[in-house]
Amino acid sequence: MKIYIAIDDTDNLEIGATGQTANDLIKMIENNQWGNCQAVTRHQLLLHPDIPYTSHNSSMCFIAEIKPEYLNDLIAEAGNLLQRESAPGSDPGLCIVIEEQVLVRGQMHILVEFGYKVKEKVITKQEAYDLARQIDVHLSEHGGNGLGVIGALAAVGLRMTNNDGRFQGRLKLEAPEGLISVAGIKSNSQVERVQSLDGYLLQDDEQVRLGEKLKTVLLEGKRTLLVYSEGNDKSEWKTCTNTQLKDY
Numbered sequence: 001m002k003i004y005i006a007i008d009d010t011d012n013l014e015i016g017a018t019g020q021t022a023n024d025l026i027k028m029i030e031n032n033q034w035g036n037c038q039a040v041t042r043h044q045l046l047l048h049p050d051i052p053y054t055s056h057n058s059s060m061c062f063i064a065e066i067k068p069e070y071l072n073d074l075i076a077e078a079g080n081l082l083q084r085e086s087a088p089g090s091d092p093g094l095c096i097v098i099e100e101q102v103l104v105r106g107q108m109h110i111l112v113e114f115g116y117k118v119k120e121k122v123i124t125k126q127e128a129y130d131l132a133r134q135i136d137v138h139l140s141e142h143g144g145n146g147l148g149v150i151g152a153l154a155a156v157g158l159r160m161t162n163n164d165g166r167f168q169g170r171l172k173l174e175a176p177e178g179l180i181s182v183a184g185i186k187s188n189s190q191v192e193r194v195q196s197l198d199g200y201l202l203q204d205d206e207q208v209r210l211g212e213k214l215k216t217v218l219l220e221g222k223r224t225l226l227v228y229s230e231g232n233d234k235s236e237w238k239t240c241t242n243t244q245l246k247d248y
Contacts, residue, residue: 043155046118082094162220163218228244
């Protein structure tokens with residue numbers, strides 16, 4: 001059974017990181033042998049004075065393949081972990097969605113629309129709960145005022161698009177003089193394709209100059225390393241900076 005698990009607002013400015021909490025959930029699932037998990041993606045939400053957030057207003061989501069009989073235990077233990085491990089002053093929220101359930105009911109588009117809406121508008125906690133009840137998905141708060149439920153529900157919808165989110169963590173690649181082929185990137189990492197900001201897919205023999213912080217994004221359902229070239233020069237590609245990736 002394929003499920004989406006998302007969390008938001010588990011940290012404060014001094015303690016914790018929501019990405020690390022998501023990885024703790026992965027460890028819990030796999031250590032209990034409930035299933036296998038995919039990598040965590042970070043989803044950027046709206047930055048607005050009326051929205052309280054720690055630093056970037058982003059939420060985390062990952063996919064797990066589990067046996068149906070473990071679902072209730074997973075929900076209970078995930079909630080316990082958030083309650084126990086979230087930082088003081090945080091407002092953690094948890095969302096768990098069964099993919100087959102929303103597909104059969106034709107509800108995936110509702111989740112996707114909500115995800116994009118949270119990237120553009122100020123949304124209330126009540127709106128998130130109303131939607132969760134409407135489509136019958138798990139949404140729960142585990143401390144503080146529980147506003148993290150908004151981002152958690154949004155993150156599931158955004159992950160479902162297969163075209164939103166930055167993978168948590170950095171790539172670790174080594175290359176002589178900072179240059180490496182696309183084939184070398186793919187064979188030494190989880191990167192599935194290398195693409196320019198304007199959509200050009202690089203061939204395996206093309207060379208990329210590595211920057212200091214290597215981040216990948218989710219595009220067309222693939223783990224993608226984005227690159228750019230300066231001016232009209234397509235002879236040398238460079239990995240994107242954090243500023244260039246800020247909208248992912």
